[in-house]
Amino acid sequence: MQIDKQELVDFAVTARKYKTLLTTKYKNRKTWSNPSPYEIQSYIPGTILEIFVKEGEVVNEGSPLLILEAMKMQNRIEMPFTAKISKINVEVGVRVPKDCLMIELEAID
Amino acid sequence: MTLKKNILALRQKKAIVEKGGGDKAIEKQVAMGKLTARERILTLLDEKSFHEYDLFVEHEERNFGMEGKDLPGDGVITGTGTINGNPVCIYAQDFTVMGGSLGLKHARKITKIMDHALKMKVPCIGINDSGGARIQEGIGALAGYGEIFYRNTMASGVIPQISVILGPCAGGAVYSPALTDFVFVVENISKMFITGPNVIETVLGEKISQEDLGGARVHAEITGNAHFYALSELECLDQIKELISLIPHSNQQKAQRIEPKEPKFHKHIENIIPSDPKQPYDVREVIYALVDDSKFLEVHELWAANIVIGFGRMNGETIGFVANQPLYLAGVLDCDASDKAARFILFCDAFNIPIVTLEDMPGYLPGVDQEHAGVIRHGAKVLYAYSEATVPKITVILRKAYGGGYIAMNSRHLGADFMLAWPGAEIAVMGPEGAANIIFRKEIMEAEDEDAMRQQKVQEYIEKFANPYVAASKGYIDAVIEPSETRGLLLHALELSQNKDDYRPAKKHGVPPF
Numbered sequence: 232m233q234i235d236k237q238e239l240v241d242f243a244v245t246a247r248k249y250k251t252l253l254t255t256k257y258k259n260r261k262t263w264s265n266p267s268p269y270e271i272q273s274y275i276p277g278t279i280l281e282i283f284v285k286e287g288e289v290v291n292e293g294s295p296l297l298i299l300e301a302m303k304m305q306n307r308i309e310m311p312f313t314a315k316i317s318k319i320n321v322e323v324g325v326r327v328p329k330d331c332l333m334i335e336l337e338a339i340d
Numbered sequence: 341m342t343l344k345k346n347i348l349a350l351r352q353k354k355a356i357v358e359k360g361g362g363d364k365a366i367e368k369q370v371a372m373g374k375l376t377a378r379e380r381i382l383t384l385l386d387e388k389s390f391h392e393y394d395l396f397v398e399h400e401e402r403n404f405g406m407e408g409k410d411l412p413g414d415g416v417i418t419g420t421g422t423i424n425g426n427p428v429c430i431y432a433q434d435f436t437v438m439g440g441s442l443g444l445k446h447a448r449k450i451t452k453i454m455d456h457a458l459k460m461k462v463p464c465i466g467i468n469d470s471g472g473a474r475i476q477e478g479i480g481a482l483a484g485y486g487e488i489f490y491r492n493t494m495a496s497g498v499i500p501q502i503s504v505i506l507g508p509c510a511g512g513a514v515y516s517p518a519l520t521d522f523v524f525v526v527e528n529i530s531k532m533f534i535t536g537p538n539v540i541e542t543v544l545g546e547k548i549s550q551e552d553l554g555g556a557r558v559h560a561e562i563t564g565n566a567h568f569y570a571l572s573e574l575e576c577l578d579q580i581k582e583l584i585s586l587i588p589h590s591n592q593q594k595a596q597r598i599e600p601k602e603p604k605f606h607k608h609i610e611n612i613i614p615s616d617p618k619q620p621y622d623v624r625e626v627i628y629a630l631v632d633d634s635k636f637l638e639v640h641e642l643w644a645a646n647i648v649i650g651f652g653r654m655n656g657e658t659i660g661f662v663a664n665q666p667l668y669l670a671g672v673l674d675c676d677a678s679d680k681a682a683r684f685i686l687f688c689d690a691f692n693i694p695i696v697t698l699e700d701m702p703g704y705l706p707g708v709d710q711e712h713a714g715v716i717r718h719g720a721k722v723l724y725a726y727s728e729a730t731v732p733k734i735t736v737i738l739r740k741a742y743g744g745g746y747i748a749m750n751s752r753h754l755g756a757d758f759m760l761a762w763p764g765a766e767i768a769v770m771g772p773e774g775a776a777n778i779i780f781r782k783e784i785m786e787a788e789d790e791d792a793m794r795q796q797k798v799q800e801y802i803e804k805f806a807n808p809y810v811a812a813s814k815g816y817i818d819a820v821i822e823p824s825e826t827r828g829l830l831l832h833a834l835e836l837s838q839n840k841d842d843y844r845p846a847k848k849h850g851v852p853p854f
Contacts, residue, residue: 234621245706245771245774254646260709
């Protein structure tokens with residue numbers, strides 16, 4: 232097989248970089264990013280049934296934020312810690328994919 | 341005269357059932373670009389070798405308008421025959437008969453031929469083309485699937501089992517192929533998934549086509565559920581013929597030996613591997629240079645391309661090859677490559693096929709996605725499979741063998757019978773750059789010119805440790821050899837291990853890291 236040098240990329244394994252090709256699956260992989268505690272994301276795709284909070288409101292830890300219906304289950308999404316709701320990106324009735332940023336939080340002093 | 345009449349009646353009866361779902365349904369099947377179930381069997385098997393079983397089996401369902409409904413052969417053709425003279429049991433679901441749906445009698449025809457294969461110790465081939473469970477038969481269909489899965493498991497490691505996906509294969513039906521040794525798929529024809537696009541869209545709102553969800557290419561390249569990928573049914577059937585001639589009929593036999601031939605690969609073996617350890621090459625060229633007639637049947641060609649597995653012959657006998665592939669992802673081991681290699685090693689061990697490992701690997705694939713996907717658990721399968729295997733195990737270290745990868749790729753420590761290394765092999769705890777950075781950290785940091793010192797220390801490390809002689813001095817490598825000696829030494833090693841005897845402690849079974 233003739234190797235097309237143009238397609239070779241630098242690929243680091245430990246301290247050395249190798250010339251190699253990438254597989255489709257590797258190219259399409261999801262790169263990891265550190266999840267922010269101030270972002271409430273959908274952990275499963277589903278439909279927003281109800282929203283209990285408003286933008287600007289300070290909500291206590293454990294209070295319900297919204298109901299996300301998925302796989303015929305109504306999942307109550309709760310406030311992870313006491314904070315202010317800075318932005319709501321979803322509406323009642325919308326269908327959200329997995330890892331959708333639904334609500335953004337803001338720290339209170 | 342009566343006998344003649346009876347014979348004519350039999351012929352008539354057969355002709356009707358052999359038509360399957362009838363002209364109209366066959367027309368539809370052909371329009372989809374598919375062969376009929378009967379054509380598939382007759383094309384795959386040697387001419388006039390097919391003997392059909394249970395042609396006149398009928399379903400017994402009485403509910404939902406099924407009473408009095410004729411389903412020729414109950415939607416599946418079963419029987420025995422030969423492929424290049426090798427006996428096989430075979431079944432093919434007939435999509436023209438009620439969508440090839442699986443009812444209890446349909447399943448019982450399949451389990452009967454599977455039982456037959458297991459008793460006669462011959463390979464079993466299943467051609468899948470079915471809409472799934474026959475809903476009218478309810479739990480009877482589920483029972484049927486369960487009985488097939490149970491037999492797939494009982495036959496595993498006893499007779500080779502082959503699944504051919506030539507149509508839809510969805511829901512529970514996918515688990516029979518998943519339990520078998522080799523799955524064949526064809527572009528645009530094979531579709532496999534647990535839940536189809538409709539359910540996924542309804543439940544999750546994700547829109548995807550059948551092809552993108554579970555088409556042939558997806559299973560051959562992304563999921564690894566399929567071992568062989570073809571562009572047409574005829575190419576697929578040819579692949580099956582080739583595989584069948586390379587594997588034994590059962591675990592009590594060896595694969596058929598054929599007349600040995602010298603390799604005909606044009607490139608000299610010494611010119612395949614670049615001397616710079618950072619440059620890639622196609623490791624399949626090394627295999628072509630080693631095997632009889634330079635013929636190699638690659639398994640899982642598209643999936644986890646960073647490791648190459650497949651069958652070739654040496655001295656006329658079937659050998660299983662496992663080789664790191666520097667051309668893709670530098671030849672690292674990752675989750676998929678580990679699964680791919682481990683299952684192949686288990687197959688070879690179960691069916692008395694010696695394993696030749698060609699090693700050139702820089703280590704494991706670094707990354708959060710790999711760690712979170714469980715590369716520890718997946719990588720462990722390779723260690724388990726090599727350690728457990730009692731067939732002859734030969735390793736040739738071509739270039740790099742670093743760290744955990746050195747241990748995993750059939751090292752002496754896991755029970756390799758023969759360990760050979762080419763003179764350029766680097767057998768070390770890690771690559772020279774990394775090792776020098778750790779060992780000489782202080783010297784490098786304190787030097788006026790850090791880079792120059794690092795280069796010097798790397799060079800020192802390469803000279804002292806990045807070679808095969810440290811491992812050879814401890815007896816971990818049996819011999820450092822010239823590349824051109826490789827084939828001769830492999831032939832010798834294989835000859836020497838003809839009567840290899842290796843014991844494992846008695847146990848019900850191990851508990852491998854699935």
